[in-house]
Each structure stands twice: as C-alpha cells, then as structure tokens.
Amino acid sequence: MAYKVDFLNVSTTGLESSPVAEALAGLRANEARYYKNKYNHDFVVVPADESRETIDYVQRILKDERGIEFEAKPLETSRFRIENTDFAYVFYEDGLCVNVMYSLDDPKKRAVGFKLSEGMDVPKELEGKFKFAKQRSKLAGTIRGSFFVIKGEYQQK
Structure with a gap:
C-alpha cells in the first residue's frame, strides 16, 4: 500500500525492521x-514487495554501470517524473537510500546517488569506491552522500 511521506511528523512506517529506522x-x-x-x-x-519493477530498474543500472549488487533488503521504493526527468x-533495510535521476532529454543530467543514514556503516559494496x-539535516541528522554519472541508456518504460 502506498504511503505519502509526512516530513512534518516523521514516522518509521514501513521501515521498522531497519536497525537505523529513526535515521x-x-x-x-x-x-x-x-x-x-x-x-x-x-x-x-x-513497499518493496509491491514495486519489483522499480527495484529491478535501479539494480540493473547499478550492476551495468558499476557492477554493484547490494545484499541489503529493499524496504520501499518511490518512482515519479518531474519536468521531463x-x-x-x-x-x-541497512539505512541506505539509492536514487536514480534520469533526464529524458539531457544525458549530462543522469546520475545515481547514494545516501547513508546516520549510524550506518558504509556498505561493503561501496567501500573504497566512493568518497562521501x-x-x-534537521530531519535526518548527518547524511553522507555520493553519486556517479550514468553513461548508458536506461529510459523507464
């Protein structure tokens, strides 16, 4: 079931199994x-079990572009289009957030971002490969982030 995230009243709904659920x-x-x-x-x-297509899309880009395959369990996804992107x-579950930004008309505006929740270690799949x-953030404490530019074609269907 879809859940609209309320940033005024932060809730761990859907994230309860994470050891860093609050962060x-x-x-x-x-x-x-x-x-x-x-x-x-x-x-x-x-919930991840209702959004396999989004998980597969992100995992395919990670694997094809950088050979990255996370062991951590996906808990939730979000997928949307704003202004042709x-x-x-x-x-x-481990506290990692991966996002793909894919411009439909500007190949220079395509990237994968990684954000690490406060209190989590750098996933072994990213150790030594990225600087964070x-x-x-008032909402999230200290966020560590990194990204890479997407070189291939991965337009969503």
Whole structure:
C-alpha cells in the first residue's frame, strides 16, 4: 500500500525492521521535504514487495554501470517524473537510500546517488569506491552522500 511521506511528523512506517529506522525515516522525510518545497510534489513510497519493477530498474543500472549488487533488503521504493526527468528511489533495510535521476532529454543530467543514514556503516559494496560528503539535516541528522554519472541508456518504460 502506498504511503505519502509526512516530513512534518516523521514516522518509521514501513521501515521498522531497519536497525537505523529513526535515521532512515528522517532521511526519507528529508527527501519528501525537498521535492515538496522545490517542485510541490508529494513523495509517495510503496513497499518493496509491491514495486519489483522499480527495484529491478535501479539494480540493473547499478550492476551495468558499476557492477554493484547490494545484499541489503529493499524496504520501499518511490518512482515519479518531474519536468521531463524520471526519479527512482530504493530505501534499504541497512539505512541506505539509492536514487536514480534520469533526464529524458539531457544525458549530462543522469546520475545515481547514494545516501547513508546516520549510524550506518558504509556498505561493503561501496567501500573504497566512493568518497562521501557530509550534509546536516534537521530531519535526518548527518547524511553522507555520493553519486556517479550514468553513461548508458536506461529510459523507464
């Protein structure tokens, strides 16, 4: 069942099995606030077992572009289009958030982002491959993030 993320009243709904559920909920709320403030878009998540297509899409890009396959269990996803750019999110049980930003008309605006919830270790699949910048968030505490540019073609169907 879809869940509209409320960034004013942060909830761990759907993320309860995560060892960093509070921080992951804050990270999810931080994303929701960004899209609401910048685009007036409501950030809606769907349980992973109802959104296999989104998980497969993100996993295919990770594997094809960088040979990355996460062991962590996906908990939720979000997928939407704003101003000719497709977005896909996967929130993992270990506290990782992976997002794909894929511009339909500008290949230079295609990237995969990684955000690590406060309190989680860098996943072994990313260790030594990326440098993480720190960002402070009132909702999520300290977020560590990194990204890479997508070189291939992965337009959503």
